[in-house]
Amino acid sequence: xxRLLKKLGxxxxxxxxxxxxxxxxLWMISLSFKNELDNTAFPPVFIPNPPTLxxxxxxxxxxxxxxxxxNSVLVTGGAVLTGLAVGVPAGYGIARGKATKxxxxxxxxxxxPALSYLIPLFLLFQMTGLVGTITALVITxxxxxxxxxxxxxxxxxxxxxIELEDAARIDGATTWQAFRxxxxxxxxxxxxxxxxxxxxxxxxxFIFSVVLGGKNSRTLPSAVYNSLTFEQISWGPLAAxxxxxxxxxxxxxxxxxxxxxxxxxxxxxxxx
Amino acid sequence: MPGHDVPRMTxxxxxxxxxxxxxxxxxxxxxxxxxxWLFAAPAVLVVATVxxxxxxxTLYMSGHDWKIGAGPEFVGLANFAELFRDAxxxxxxxxxxxxxxxxxxxxxxxxxxxxxxxxxxxxxRGVLRTxxxxxxxxxxxxxxxxxxxxxxxxxxxxxxxxSLVGIGPSAWVYSxxxxxxxxxxxxxxHWTPLVMLIVLGGLAGLPREPxxxxxxxxxxxxxxxxxxxxxxxxPFIMVAIVIRTIDALKAFDTIFVITQGGPGTASExxxxxxxxxxxxxxxxxxASAVVVIFFVIIIMLxxxxxxARQKSKWNA
Numbered sequence: 353x354x355r356l357l358k359k360l361g362x363x364x365x366x367x368x369x370x371x372x373x374x375x376x377x378l379w380m381i382s383l384s385f386k387n388e389l390d391n392t393a394f395p396p397v398f399i400p401n402p403p404t405l406x407x408x409x410x411x412x413x414x415x416x417x418x419x420x421x422x423n424s425v426l427v428t429g430g431a432v433l434t435g436l437a438v439g440v441p442a443g444y445g446i447a448r449g450k451a452t453k454x455x456x457x458x459x460x461x462x463x464x465p466a467l468s469y470l471i472p473l474f475l476l477f478q479m480t481g482l483v484g485t486i487t488a489l490v491i492t493x494x495x496x497x498x499x500x501x502x503x504x505x506x507x508x509x510x511x512x513x514i515e516l517e518d519a520a521r522i523d524g525a526t527t528w529q530a531f532r533x534x535x536x537x538x539x540x541x542x543x544x545x546x547x548x549x550x551x552x553x554x555x556x557x558f559i560f561s562v563v564l565g566g567k568n569s570r571t572l573p574s575a576v577y578n579s580l581t582f583e584q585i586s587w588g589p590l591a592a593x594x595x596x597x598x599x600x601x602x603x604x605x606x607x608x609x610x611x612x613x614x615x616x617x618x619x620x621x622x623x624x
Numbered sequence: 625m626p627g628h629d630v631p632r633m634t635x636x637x638x639x640x641x642x643x644x645x646x647x648x649x650x651x652x653x654x655x656x657x658x659x660x661w662l663f664a665a666p667a668v669l670v671v672a673t674v675x676x677x678x679x680x681x682t683l684y685m686s687g688h689d690w691k692i693g694a695g696p697e698f699v700g701l702a703n704f705a706e707l708f709r710d711a712x713x714x715x716x717x718x719x720x721x722x723x724x725x726x727x728x729x730x731x732x733x734x735x736x737x738x739x740x741x742x743x744x745x746x747x748x749r750g751v752l753r754t755x756x757x758x759x760x761x762x763x764x765x766x767x768x769x770x771x772x773x774x775x776x777x778x779x780x781x782x783x784x785x786x787s788l789v790g791i792g793p794s795a796w797v798y799s800x801x802x803x804x805x806x807x808x809x810x811x812x813x814h815w816t817p818l819v820m821l822i823v824l825g826g827l828a829g830l831p832r833e834p835x836x837x838x839x840x841x842x843x844x845x846x847x848x849x850x851x852x853x854x855x856x857x858x859p860f861i862m863v864a865i866v867i868r869t870i871d872a873l874k875a876f877d878t879i880f881v882i883t884q885g886g887p888g889t890a891s892e893x894x895x896x897x898x899x900x901x902x903x904x905x906x907x908x909x910x911a912s913a914v915v916v917i918f919f920v921i922i923i924m925l926x927x928x929x930x931x932a933r934q935k936s937k938w939n940a
Contacts, residue, residue, distance in 0.1 A: 362746070369738050370752050372813055373759050379781060380770045396781045438666045445663030454664065456930070461675045463926045465874035465895055468915045471685070471902050472678035475692075495674050502667060527659045556763045558877045563903055573765040577881055587773050594766035605761040609754050612761070616821050 443505020484566025508542025735819025826860030
């Protein structure tokens with residue numbers, strides 16, 4: 353009897369833990385499939401009846417949504433790929449060269465608020481005429497992607513036994529070849545983890561695009577935020593847009609759940 | 625978590641592995657370091673441009689009276705002196721402190737509890753854990769927009785749900801009294817999963833033996849948690865506390881989207897104050913002084929983090 357009660361109590365606690373997340377996401381979905389009348393009804397209508405796709409059609413028809421989506425793809429893609437190209441070898445160099453000070457610098461960079469880079473970079477881009485360009489956003493997003501990738505790769509490369517590279521070098525491999533053909537393939541899971549986390553944090557970033565994005569170069573989060581301030585608030589299209597913005601990230605979370613958990617406990621932490 | 629942190633590098637300054645594994649490489653290992661640095665060279669270049677240069681430039685700007693459009697004028701420490709006379713700045717420090725303390729304590733408590741739950745085996749654990757982790761992955765702006773709609777005093781779903789359990793409507797973010805607790809609610813929702821993941825990582829490495837002997841001694845669940853689990857995962861909780869503190873201090877997206885620091889200045893935290901000074905009033909010298917203060921706080925906390933990680937490694 354007590355065991356049954358304990359079990360019930362346990363499942364009740366699981367239910368309590370999961371329900372806030374479920375509630376918010378379900379409400380988001382519900383808002384996005386309801387017509388305007390149901391969205392402003394009181395008491396609220398929970399289940400869309402009949403569900404409508406009109407909000408989604410509106411999002412694409414009215415807001416240049418496709419352009420902003422493309423901007424987000426360009427900025428995040430550019431920043432993640434550059435981040436990997438620069439950050440993976442750096443992680444290797446730091447791990448093998450024991451460059452502790454540089455590693456700590458990267459950690460501090462990971463922790464400082466985005467706004468601490470933004471004022472000087474804003475001035476710099478203003479002087480060079482880059483404000484409002486995709487290039488400026490890609491460059492600033494490197495502030496997000498490089499530290500995550502480097503920090504994660506240090507951990508993965510440290511776990512690759514150096515004996516393997518030494519063996520390759522005895523056989524005549526150069527340092528570069530030992531990296532390219534021995535260490536890099538072994539650290540591939542780290543590249544996946546670092547790339548995924550860098551993608552998520554870069555995609556989610558809001559502040560850089562708010563300050564540096566022009567009318568045509570904004571990324572999705574700030575574009576959706578702007579549609580809130582400059583147009584009449586209508587909940588359905590807004591919820592639909594919000595859902596579309598966060599959908600890629602949620603899909604990646606579901607698909608790469610194990611890698612994300614591994615990365616976060618390996619020191620990916622988070623970025624804000 | 626073991627093996628993924630910097631402290632290990634500080635302890636092994638010269639790699640003993642190379643020397644032990646193959647004595648012949650002693651001449652070779654002498655020129656390892658410069659070659660390894662070549663791998664990091666592009667990153668050093670980028671980090672210098674987009675990270676270190678902005679920091680130094682911020683320090684320079686903080687000593688100047690500088691509005692966008694006009695030139696800089698050297699004022700020494702006057703910006704800092706002005707900050708500490710600025711009632712709005714002092715107020716924002718108070719808000720930040722209020723927000724941060726609760727936005728650290730609550731996720732730590734709930735996240736640790738959640739980790740204990742998800743550490744056990746039960747049906748659908750994987751799926752439920754993914755759902756639980758989703759808030760921290762979701763785009764903050766998107767989620768903040770949904771919360772804003774849920775907080776609507778007349779039409780919001782939250783006041784309706786409250787009315788179902790017989791509680792009167794709350795003003796949520798529309799009253800200075802409730803705005804910060806409401807924002808804390810969003811922050812707790814958002815970041816409890818991160819604490820859960822960190823503590824879960826700690827629980828995964830726990831030894832079995834203490835529990836077995838405690839069971840033989842007739843200890844109950846609470847005793848085992850209090851005297852075995854908690855001390856063993858404490859280093860991980862410490863890591864979570866420091867990370868949460870840093871994140872809560874620089875919380876921006878959700879506060880900015882939901883309230884922009886309002887009503888009035890009732891939810892204006894340090895980071896929002898900083899944003900408004902820089903990009904609404906264009907007082908970039910003044911804003912840079914705020915950044916410098918912020919930076920000092922973050923550096924101290926980061927050092928604390930390194931220390932906590934080191935401890936968590938020893939105990940793992």
